[in-house]
Amino acid sequence: MALNFKKETFREDYTYSNSGESIKRFPFPFPEDQYMYSVNIEPHTKGKPGSVCEFAFDIDEHYVAECLDKRITLEQDPGRYQALPHMMDAQWDFLELTMEALAQDYPEHFSLQKQGLIWTWENKPLGIKDTFTFGDTSTLATEPFDYIGRQLQGDFVLLDHRDETLYADAGIVTSQADWSLAFNVGMSWREWHGPVPRATELGVMDRALKYLLNLQLGSPVRRLNWTMTVNPRLDTSPENYPHWGSDRNTVNADNVADLVHLRVELQTLFRLPRSNAIVFSIRCYLISLKDIATYPRWAKRLHRVQKTMHPDLIEYKGMTKFHPLMVDWLAKFDDGEALTVGTHAE
Template sequence: MRVAPKPVQSFRNDFTYTNSSEAIKRFPFPFVEDEYRYSVNIESHTPKGGEGSVYEHFLDIDEHYLSEMAERAIVLEETPARCLSMEHMTLAGWDFLERMMVSLSEDYPSYFVLQRSDNEWCWENKLLNITDTFTFGDDSTLPMPPLDYIGRQVQGDFALLDQRDNDLFMDAGMITCPADWSLAFDAGMSFSEWHGPVPLAHNAGIFERALKYLTAIPVGSPARRLNWTLTINARMDTSPETYPSWGHERTSVTAENVAQKVYLRVELQVMDRMPRSNALLFSIRTYLISLEDISTNIEWAKRMHRAMKTLPKPLIDYKGLTRFHPLVVDYLSQFDK
């Protein structure tokens, strides 16, 4: 599907978010086997799946663009600290801005235009009615710092990881739609520290192998992986900071509403080396789909049922599924006869 943004829908309160039939078809379904286990499921981030695939371009802009940008503005208004950058990450912020602007303007020229003359740049975002001229590398010529400026115009969350001492440190980012984690809490942590709570993976050496791979990613060779969890309602922001707003929703699932209330939440995670700063960009593009929408694809429903019913209890607990996991398995079982 080519970009065709719908009018703004909400990810909170009345939850007017919906997926079109085209969005359902292109959803990045994460279960490739009948059982799910943690693994280093990383592949090269190259075009795959043909025109309209979520993997067609470096950045995926879809029908929810305006809705997600509206949600991002609300979150940043409520909690400005969801965007932060340590002093030594200034150059990485400009790296990030260049990567985003070049990718968007090349892949979606009907909506994004970038004109460059040496360090004098002009950026136009036709979807958000933004036009700015600035000097690349000079923060004073932009309305806000580069990470904050362009991060408000791209779907997904973004962390900029500083690489030093053969490790990665979360020293900058814009995280407004996280799945149960906090940039403010993880800021400055090393790769192993922010992955500390994940069960079953450490003894298998998964994170050690992943770190070795990530620190070796060169400029021009981005990699990707999928991650997933389940969330209640079409809520993007499930951060610890807002837990009082959404934590109780896990108790609201019943056999009657499970198909409408429970959403499969998939993250398309892309790792890309920044050329000037050597920082590693870690982008997290989130997609939401209800169990009701998944059931329109019987093969997906069967596969998900098998993955859910064999999910180890430590993963059920870690992903916060404990209260409603049996209801999900029961609902999906009808499609796996």
């Protein structure tokens, strides 16, 4: 089924919105009334038709607009793309994985023809068609990871597996929840997770690392992460903090439901074949409080989760300024009805 790609913006006038279908498939992340960090990793197997996990890499109605926003961010700050020299095998592995998945899962939009190592890639929504030699970097205008990373929604980090840990040695990162690729590139697992409150003490990060070091080819995994963002802005990077940080001061009781968005990251991890590296994919979904409240079950759940949130996490996720306003607005939907475990909307 062909998707209808929307014209919309993720900056300045913020015309981004979700259709009814898009709200319905939103990956709501709270199965219970209280939130706590956990290693909530599960196999990234084929989800229900229409869900964000139906395919390995999700393409939705925001695809074209998101790729345009990514291009703007990369033009303004080329440092959002980084790749250390020893990651070239991983770059080609990544290109193969994503091109094959898109061509197979969305044949009306993407195609990949192979004649030995001569590959022809067509991306109809973005009007791209190129022929290149797999493994020969001189046959593409940019590095392979840069080339295909710009044609995908979400951020990607390539992790090198050595010395019993993972190093973030390449990335294309333009829709991040306040972390910096330029700062993190070359860092090890423990170094880049250092700032996460409460998780290190719980041993969560060590257990997650042990699990990921055993990640197998052909058996990808996924988890959901979340935060709250004021305005539907993809680029909430530390580099551009002056452009979005002060938006938090604009939230009031009248506009809270329109401005405050739940930001959910569908994080997936795939082992790559030739490089033995791991792809960390971070696909961002945004939904306003108003759209969440079209499903009363979600509004009640989000109210309870936020009301009982640990103060350290409110601070860490940058919610301090608008947190009470959000809880007050959500309170009117919560009649106290007991909710069963699960993230479903109805």
